[in-house]
Structures are given as C-alpha cells and as structure tokens.
Amino acid sequence: MRLAFLGGFGHHYLRGALAANPDWQIAVSGDGQDSEAAKHLGNAIKGSHWFDDPRILLDEFKPDIVSIGAIYALNGELAALALGRDIAVVSDKPIATSWATLERLRELTNGTSRVLLTEFPFRSQKEFRAARWAVQSGQIGEVVLATSQKSYRFGAARPSWYADRELYGGTLLWIASHSIDLIRFCSGVPYKRAIGTGGNISRPNYGTMEDHVAALYELSNGGTAIVHADFLRPQSAPTHGDDRLRIAGSKGVVEVRDGRCLLISGALGERDITNTIGGTPVHEELLKAVRGESTEFYSTQESLEIAAILLQSRDASEGQSWKEFAG
Amino acid sequence: MRLAFLGGFGHHYLRGALAANPDWQIAVSGDGQDSEAAKHLGNAIKGSHWFDDPRILLDEFKPDIVSIGAIYALNGELAALALGRDIAVVSDKPIATSWATLERLRELTNGTSRVLLTEFPFRSQKEFRAARWAVQSGQIGEVVLATSQKSYRFGAARPSWYADRELYGGTLLWIASHSIDLIRFCSGVPYKRAIGTGGNISRPNYGTMEDHVAALYELSNGGTAIVHADFLRPQSAPTHGDDRLRIAGSKGVVEVRDGRCLLISGALGERDITNTIGGTPVHEELLKAVRGESTEFYSTQESLEIAAILLQSRDASEGQSWKEFAG
Numbered sequence: 001m002r003l004a005f006l007g008g009f010g011h012h013y014l015r016g017a018l019a020a021n022p023d024w025q026i027a028v029s030g031d032g033q034d035s036e037a038a039k040h041l042g043n044a045i046k047g048s049h050w051f052d053d054p055r056i057l058l059d060e061f062k063p064d065i066v067s068i069g070a071i072y073a074l075n076g077e078l079a080a081l082a083l084g085r086d087i088a089v090v091s092d093k094p095i096a097t098s099w100a101t102l103e104r105l106r107e108l109t110n111g112t113s114r115v116l117l118t119e120f121p122f123r124s125q126k127e128f129r130a131a132r133w134a135v136q137s138g139q140i141g142e143v144v145l146a147t148s149q150k151s152y153r154f155g156a157a158r159p160s161w162y163a164d165r166e167l168y169g170g171t172l173l174w175i176a177s178h179s180i181d182l183i184r185f186c187s188g189v190p191y192k193r194a195i196g197t198g199g200n201i202s203r204p205n206y207g208t209m210e211d212h213v214a215a216l217y218e219l220s221n222g223g224t225a226i227v228h229a230d231f232l233r234p235q236s237a238p239t240h241g242d243d244r245l246r247i248a249g250s251k252g253v254v255e256v257r258d259g260r261c262l263l264i265s266g267a268l269g270e271r272d273i274t275n276t277i278g279g280t281p282v283h284e285e286l287l288k289a290v291r292g293e294s295t296e297f298y299s300t301q302e303s304l305e306i307a308a309i310l311l312q313s314r315d316a317s318e319g320q321s322w323k324e325f326a327g
Numbered sequence: 328m329r330l331a332f333l334g335g336f337g338h339h340y341l342r343g344a345l346a347a348n349p350d351w352q353i354a355v356s357g358d359g360q361d362s363e364a365a366k367h368l369g370n371a372i373k374g375s376h377w378f379d380d381p382r383i384l385l386d387e388f389k390p391d392i393v394s395i396g397a398i399y400a401l402n403g404e405l406a407a408l409a410l411g412r413d414i415a416v417v418s419d420k421p422i423a424t425s426w427a428t429l430e431r432l433r434e435l436t437n438g439t440s441r442v443l444l445t446e447f448p449f450r451s452q453k454e455f456r457a458a459r460w461a462v463q464s465g466q467i468g469e470v471v472l473a474t475s476q477k478s479y480r481f482g483a484a485r486p487s488w489y490a491d492r493e494l495y496g497g498t499l500l501w502i503a504s505h506s507i508d509l510i511r512f513c514s515g516v517p518y519k520r521a522i523g524t525g526g527n528i529s530r531p532n533y534g535t536m537e538d539h540v541a542a543l544y545e546l547s548n549g550g551t552a553i554v555h556a557d558f559l560r561p562q563s564a565p566t567h568g569d570d571r572l573r574i575a576g577s578k579g580v581v582e583v584r585d586g587r588c589l590l591i592s593g594a595l596g597e598r599d600i601t602n603t604i605g606g607t608p609v610h611e612e613l614l615k616a617v618r619g620e621s622t623e624f625y626s627t628q629e630s631l632e633i634a635a636i637l638l639q640s641r642d643a644s645e646g647q648s649w650k651e652f653a654g
Contacts, residue, residue: 141529142528142529144526144529144538144539144559145539145541145555147555149474151580195522195543197543197545197551198551200549201471201550201577202468202469202471202576202577202578211577212471212550212551212575213551214472214543214553216523216524216541216543216553218524218526221528222527222528223526223528224525224526224539224540224541224555226543226553228472228474228551228553230471232471232472232576232577232580233575233580233591234579234580234591234593236592236593236594236595236596236597237591237596237597238596238597248539248557248559248560249559250528250529250559251529252561253478253561253564264561264563264564265561266561266563267563269564270563270564270565321647321648321649322522322647
C-alpha cells in the first residue's frame with residue numbers, strides 16, 4: 001500500500017493505521033501554498049518521503065490513497081488532482097468551499113468507481129452511533145426537534161489564513177459541519193430549508209472568520225433542527241471540545257454530551273445507552289470504505305451530498321430569507 | 328389588601344403570599360369563557376369569594392391587585408379591564424396575543440402610574456440571577472452566543488382550546504417566552520432581528536398548537552441568540568421541565584442546567600456559582616414591584632417591552648425572512 005498525506009492542517013485520521021502496517025510506503029507533501037505545517041507531519045512519520053509539491057508527489061510517488069488536510073479551500077483542488085489520477089481520496093472537511101469546486105468533484109466521480117470520502121469522525125464514535133440507533137430503532141418515535149452544538153477552544157492562535165475568507169471558507173464549513181452532518185446521520189431526516197447567521201466579536205484580528213455561527217433548518221418531515229458552533233470554549237475548560245446532540249421525538253429524547261449518550265423513553269426514565277452499538281476507529285472505517293467493504297458510514301455519495309448541504313447552509317446564513325434545498 | 332384571582336389557567340404566583348397574610352380579602356372568578364378551572368382554584372383558597380364573571384368581581388369586590396391566569400388570549404383583555412379601573416395587574420404570560428391588545432395595554436398605562444407586571448419566574452431564581460451576575464460583572468467578557476431551551480412534559484392532555492390558535496396564541500408565547508425573556512434578562516443585550524419556525528408532529532389532535540418552536544436572533548452587538556421550546560419531555564423524565572441557558576462570551580461561558588449555574592472563565596476552570604446572588608420568592612418580588620419598591624426584576628415597562636418582542640418573534644417565525652425589531 002502506498003499512502004500519501006497532503007497538507008499539514010487536517011486531522012489525517014489514516015495516520016491511525018500506520019503502526020499496524022509498517023510495510024506501507026508513506027509520502028508527505030505540502031498543500032501547494034503551505035509546506036511548513038506539512039513538514040512537521042512528515043518529520044513525525046518515520047521513513048516517510050517528502051515532496052514540496054503535491055502534484056509531483058502524485059505523479060512520482062503514485063499513491064494508492066491520499067489523505068488530504070490542506071488549507072481548507074485547497075482540499076477540493078487536491079482531491080480533484082488525485083481523483084483525476086484514479087487515486088482514492090480521504091479528505092478532511094470541507095471538500096468544497098465553492099460550488100465550482102463541488103461541481104468539479106461531482107464530474108470527476110460521477111459514473112466512476114473513484115472514491116472520495118470526507119472525514120466525519122463523529123460517525124465512528126460510539127455515543128453518536130448509540131443516538132442513531134435510538135432513532136432508527138424507534139425509541140424516540142418520530143424526530144421532531146434536533147439540536148447540536150460544537151464548541152472549541154480557539155487556542156493561543158490560529159493560522160493567519162483563517163482571516164482570508166477565500167482560504168478559510170467559513171466557520172460553518174469548518175466547525176458547524178460536524179453538527180450538520182451529525183443531525184443528518186443520526187436523525188435520518190433530510191433537511192428541507194435553511195437560514196442562519198454568525199459573526200466575529202471575540203477575535204477581531206481574524207476579520208471575516210466567524211467566532212460563532214448558527215443555522216436553523218426545517219426538516220422534510222416538518223421537524224426542526226438547530227446547529228451552532230463557536231470558538232468560545234475557554235482555555236481553562238476541562239476538555240478541548242464541548243460537543244452535544246439532542247434529538248427530541250414524539251416518544252422520547254436522546255442526548256449526547258460529555259461523550260455519553262442518554263435516552264429517555266418509555267417507562268424506564270433516563271438511561272445510559274452509550275455502549276449499545278460500540279464505535280470503530282475512524283481510520284478502520286475509512287479504509288473499509290476505500291476498499292468498498294462498507295459504505296454505511298462513509299461513501300463518495302455521502303461526501304458529495306453533505307458538501308452540498310454545507311454550501312447551501314452557508315449561502316443561507318449569508319442571505320436574508322429561507323433557502324430551500326434542492327430535490 | 329384585597330386580592331383577586333381571575334382565571335384558572337395560569338400560575339398565580341401571588342398565592343405564595345396568602346399563608347403569611349391571613350387578613351387579606353380574596354376573590355376568585357372565571358376568565359369570562361371558562362369557570363371550571365378557576366373554580367378549582369377558588370375551592371383551594373379557603374374563605375375566598377367566588378364570582379362567575381370577572382367584570383362583576385372587579386366592580387363589586389374592588390380588588391387592589393388582580394392576578395390573571397386566563398385562557399391565554401384573554402389575559403390581555405382582563406388586564407385592560409383591571410387597568411381601566413386603576414387596579415394593579417400581575418399577569419401570567421402572554422399579556423398580549425395580538426398587536427391590538429398590546430396597543431390597548433400601552434394606551435392604558437402610558438403616562439400613568441398604573442402597574443402591569445408579567446410573571447417570569449426565572450427572573451427570581453438564583454441560578455439565572457447568578458448567570459446574569461456573571462455577565463454583568465464581566466466574567467464572560469462580551470456576550471457572543473446565547474442559547475436557551477425550555478422543554479416541558481405535555482402530560483396526559485391539555486385544555487381543548489390549545490387547538491384554537493386565537494385562544495392559545497402559540498407555543499412561542501406560552502413556552503419559548505421564558506427563554507426569550509431570559510436571554511434578554513441575563514445577557515443585557517437587545518435583540519436586533521429575528522426569524523424562526525415551528526410545527527406540530529407529535530400532537531395532531533391539537534392542530535395548530537406547535538409541539539416545538541425555534542427562534543434565531545441577531546443581537547444588537549453582532550452576537551447571536553437561539554431559543555427553542557418543546558412539549559416533548561417524556562412523562563418518565565425525572566422532572567417536569569428541562570430548562571437551560573448557555574451564554575458564551577469573549578472570555579468565558581456561563582451555563583444553567585438542572586437548577587445549577589456553572590461558570591468557566593479565567594484560569595479557574597469550571598465552577599458552580601449558583602448561590603452567588605440568591606433568589607427571591609416570585610410573589611415577594613412581584614409585590615415589591617406592585618408597591619413601587621423595586622423595578623429591577625419586574626416592571627410595567629419591562630412587561631410591555633417583552634410582550635412586543637414576543638409578538639415580533641412570533642410574526643418572524645411565521646414569515647419567510649428576517650424581521651428587524653423597532654428602535
């Protein structure tokens with residue numbers, strides 16, 4: 001197996017597979033604009049080959065799979081380069097910060113067996129899978145109101161390109177995307193229309209980077225979803241992220257917080273169902289999807305669909321009125 | 328003191344003052360449309376005088392204060408009757424389910440010393456006062472993102488007039504109003520514009536009654552607020568209500584849940600500040616406001632302002648685009 005890591009800004013979950021596969025050939029490159037962050041990654045992966053230019057890596061190293069974690073707006077361009085060479089792609093989100101990029105990715109995958117997966121690690125975590133199980137197995141009846149929070153520490157600083165809207169793409173794509181994907185993944189109910197807002201009060205040095213965003217959705221069944229994300233988690237908080245999900249249904253409420261999944265339904269009162277299903281390491285699930293062994297959690301189709309939902313949501317939150325989702 | 332209770336559907340917090348004031352004269356009446364529920368109240372207050380008709384009560388019993396808890400759309404009409412007779416009014420929310428009613432209440436109080444207070448019990452509770460203190464004293468820096476949840480049990484049944492939009496007024500006015508008031512009370516930041524949605528999936532027998540509503544606000548400082556309310560709390564849940572508030576600021580996060588207020592700010596990590604300020608029984612605070620001794624928590628001005636915010640929010644959630652608040 002020949003695996004390449006492009007860019008130094010993503011999560012690169014496939015690193016999780018390296019320890020168990022010492023025979024794999026590994027290469028690392030910058031993302032075309034920034035090599036500094038990727039070099040740290042390259043130095044951390046013993047025996048990896050370094051390329052300054054991702055195009056040269058693709059042509060000379062000829063990887064079977066690329067893991068992309070670039071300056072966010074470049075993820076999609078690198079994915080297109082790899083797909084055009086029939087290389088399987090696992091990318092951090094967002095895979096598209098513009099409709100033009102998404103259209104290019106659709107063209108490159110449509111009617112082919114090319115693989116384009118987006119890393120949404122929550123889909124692999126047991127607490128969220130338990131919430132999804134609760135909905136799918138009818139524990140909460142029909143989904144009525146779904147809410148999700150993603151709150152991160154900002155840390156001492158973020159890369160300066162966060163202030164460049166064209167390169168950063170927006171906090172909805174970078175952070176709220178987890179929650180937007182999660183509600184769709186766990187509730188199973190499609191989004192019907194969206195509106196939203198956001199702003200930046202706490203980090204004026206980062207200009208157009210929103211320190212918070214919020215999106216409101218009407219679901220296709222008449223229910224409602226709310227997503228909000230922020231960079232406001234204090235440094236002194238006990239953990240880096242404060243990720244939450246609550247789905248209230250006609251017969252019960254399921255909720256994830258602090259890594260636990262709690263269900264209230266039927267006559268049993270509140271109970272912890274975190275371990276009902278169990279999770280899988282993200283890299284294992286992604287590799288299964290690359291090999292075509294499982295498409296339940298990650299697939300090219302899902303990647304393209306959620307990318308469109310995210311762009312639509314961002315458009316909606318920049319507009320004045322509700323925006324309907326296509327189809 | 329002559330105190331009258333009109334209607335059998337509200338909380339009537341002034342009942343809390345009766346035990347300590349056995350010399351007060353008490354009367355109870357229906358709300359003009361329903362006497363059944365009010366009769367239960369009358370029977371529960373020993374020695375109270377019963378009137379079928381609230382107008383006759385006002386003219387014959389001549390109360391100093393009326394406590395109103397009627398079929399929701401009638402609160403404002405009864406308040407107008409009392410104000411026109413220079414009787415102080417303490418009413419459950421909503422005090423107005425239409426702009427015409429609100430306009431009438433404005434006319435009746437404008438330039439007078441007449442008293443019209445709305446019961447918002449959260450303003451008297453120590454956990455929410457602690458959150459307000461945290462914001463006012465600068466613990467969380469500037470307010471960026473405020474969210475609040477109100478979730479109730481529906482119970483076995485609700486009055487049949489919940490299905491009549493004209494009488495019920497909407498779940499935003501009845502339940503979400505607590506959260507909308509709370510964010511304004513605790514954050515101190517005015518609402519700038521609103522949009523929202525809602526629906527009814529779980530209680531089809533109640534027609535236009537929303538089993539959930541959600542409202543999204545832009546705040547005047549560029550921050551965002553989100554409110555959602557639902558009737559979806561399962562009967563088997565440990566408590567009747569699940570009321571939450573989270574205010575994330577530029578320097579910290581304060582949060583209320585399960586009756587506790589937690590603050591994360593500075594270097595101290597998370598700490599419980601629930602008892603920082605302390606609460607007051609709602610009836611004591613309301614009576615102080617009636618006597619003109621304190622207007623910090625309840626006042627005629629606040630009643631009218633929040634009533635306008637609620638109607639504006641309901642309009643916004645029924646429309647297609649953002650609605651700006653006046654002023």
